[in-house]
Amino acid sequence: MALPNLSEADRKKALEKAAKARQERAELRQKIKSGAMSFAQVMGKSEDPIVARMKVSTLLESLPGFGKAKAAKVMEELEISPSRRVQGLGARQREMLMQKLG
Numbered sequence: 001m002a003l004p005n006l007s008e009a010d011r012k013k014a015l016e017k018a019a020k021a022r023q024e025r026a027e028l029r030q031k032i033k034s035g036a037m038s039f040a041q042v043m044g045k046s047e048d049p050i051v052a053r054m055k056v057s058t059l060l061e062s063l064p065g066f067g068k069a070k071a072a073k074v075m076e077e078l079e080i081s082p083s084r085r086v087q088g089l090g091a092r093q094r095e096m097l098m099q100k101l102g
Contacts, residue, residue, distance in 0.1 A: 024050045025058075032062040039063060040102040043086075043094065052087035056080055056097075063101070074100065 006014065028050060031037040042059065045051045060071035075082060078096045080089070089097070 021050065021053075025054055028054070029058070029062040032059070033064060035064055038102075040098065043098060043102065046086050046089075046094075052085065054086050056084050056086055056089065057082055059086060060101075 028037070028042070032039070032042060039059075042051060057068075057071050057075060060066050060074060061068060063071075066074075072082070074097075075084075078093060078100070080093055080097075084093075
């Protein structure tokens with residue numbers, strides 16, 4: 001499928017939208033890292049587009065005390081694909097994550 005040809009104004013608008021989304025995700029990760037927001041609170045906001053489009057691995061790595069290795073281990077134990085996003089979690093996976101980290 002070919003990419004649509006965007007006008008310069010449309011391209012600029014899309015770039016601004018993407019930059020804003022990245023900034024909001026970074027702010028969310030910082031809140032999680034600092035403890036201002038718990039894992040349960042983040043999962044409660046899973047309908048929010050910023051949370052929904054975040055990779056589960058990124059979310060786990062943002063938790064205090066978690067790094068890439070620990071996040072990968074949890075995801076492997078719960079059989080969650082490394083590329084899975086929060087919105088793509090199944091009910092069982094969501095429940096198991098909440099039991100383990102909530």
